[in-house]
Amino acid sequence: MKRDHIHFIFRGSRVSLAGFPAHGTLLDWLRLDARATGTKEGCAEGDCGACTVVLSRLRDGRLDHRPVNACILLLGQVDGAEILTIEDLADENEQHPVQQAMVRHHGAQCGFCTPGIVMSLFALHQGASEAVTRPQVETALAGNLCRCTGYRPIVDAALEACVGPPQDRFAAKAAARINALAALDDGADLFVGTQTHFFAAPASEDALAALYTEHPDALLLSGATDIGLWITKALQTPPKIIWLGRLRSAFTAIEMGEKTLSLGAGLTLADAMAPLAELHPDLKEIMRRFGSAQVRASGTIGGNLANGSPIGDLAPCLIALGAEIELRRGSELRRLPLEAFFIAYKKQDRRPGEYLRRIIIPRPAPDREFRAFKISKRFDEDISAVLGAFQLGLVGRHVIFARIAFGGMAGTPSRAPMTEMASIGIDLDDPSTWAKALAELGNDFSPIDDARASAAYRSLIARNLFLKTLMEISGIPIDITRLSSLEAPHAAK
Ligand SMILES: Cc1cc2nc3c(=O)[nH]c(=O)nc-3n(C[C@H](O)[C@H](O)[C@H](O)COP(=O)(O)OP(=O)(O)OC[C@H]3O[C@@H](n4cnc5c(N)ncnc54)[C@H](O)[C@@H]3O)c2cc1C
Ligand code: FES
Ligand code: FES
Structure with a gap:
């Protein structure tokens, strides 16, 4: 089954889009097309958080809210999600509890950073199961820069607003929102565009293998926390993009074996945090300091290794642990030690049509120190x-x-x-x-x-x-x- 348009929920309604540039960002669509100008553009490189919006998706049948940087997220990546922006929060009669707390604590001055901060706090609010702690608030705000108010009133607002499971109008409409999202999940392979210019998102690894074999010159896209900057800063316009964000099974699986931990390359950094923390407390600390909540919500461990960056955080940790990676091309699987993948500066041992599928990490033995x-x-x-x-x-x-x-x-x-x-x-x-x-x-x-x-x-x-x-x-x-x-x-x- 094939689909020739992306679809998502925006302002409570289903939106279908077919004609958009493969490299177009969510922020440009919001501000220029949807005229949702409450979401701001600051740095356009994922650092300041002014463009933060929340994507909600279904996870195990429940709503999961994640803050993302709209400036470096490609529009196609919202396929299957509900986009929530600052304009969604207040209803006609009153502001959302997070907004009310920000007002009460004087959490805004110039206000430019404020929509992004409110959206990060909204994501925290939606995910809270009990009263949040100050360190949790600080972690949630690490990707939001405010230059004038100072963080104390903002943190105070968060501590006041995020005190347990949300009881707001979003929670009240949870069942309808779940149904709307479930209806988007059609399992179809997405292909928007032509043979020379497209945004594609296969729904299975077999479909990916076939498409990538046919278009080995296409750019593989995972979280776009690197690629987004090639577009906004280096002004690249990649014509063929294959997004891996709809693949499931081995590509996003966590397998906790007795001797090894296997992580699918498509796992977001946020989802990889718990299994890595379980492997060793130092990995927990490194993941806590990896980018920001927004970067971890989109970025993947596969992207962090496949980009070949000499300053990526995971590669040295996993090399020291003796990790191996699994690559796939067509139906052929290949495994190699992670260090052998990095041949020279930004040159990796990846053949045309091949992609990174899984990382297998040996658990340190009891007589080993890490x-x-x-x-x-x-x-x-x-x-x-x-x-x-x-x-x-x-x-x-x-x-x-x-x-x-x-x-x-x-x-x-x-x-x-x-x-x-x-x-x-x-x-x-x-x-x-x-x-x-x-x-x-x-x-x-x-x-x-x-x-x-x-x-x-x-x-x-x-x-x-x-x-x-x-x-x-x-x-x-x-x-x-x-x-x-x-x-x-x-x-x-
Ligand atoms: C504000 C900010 C802060 C950051 N902080 C950190 C940090 O603290 N530590 C750190 O290490 N990095 C950091 N990064 C860099 C980046 O977030 C990570 O490298 C991230 O893991 C990249 O993953 P991604 O899924 O977003 O990759 P993408 O941008 O989607 O892709 C990156 C590259 O990998 C390729 N690729 C992606 N997935 C696969 C696959 N499965 N198989 C083959 N090729 C693939 C793509 O084609 C591309 O070449 C930061 C970035 C930003 C913008
Ligand atoms: S505009 Fe700064 S993070 Fe997006
Ligand atoms: S209120 Fe945030 S930068 Fe001024």
């Missing part, structure tokens, strides 16, 4: 300057196995082979045995200077991250190795 640390200029919503990930195997107090990977130190996420070799034999009780391995980092990497960090800073920080790992594992008494120890008392709640 650590991963992200260093960036800002705590939230910032790309890494350096990310170091370390897996060490121990017999007694001696290191007998080392798998160490870094982001930000070379043109690809890379292992540190000389350092790994020199780590064998480290005696945790004798820091003089650590020096050789620490020094080898200088032979493994010659990092570059760029806007994020100087080469000297990167080299120093890489060494210090390894030192921190050894200090933590050895149990040497030290004051503080973790930022969480420095957080204000309220943040510990």
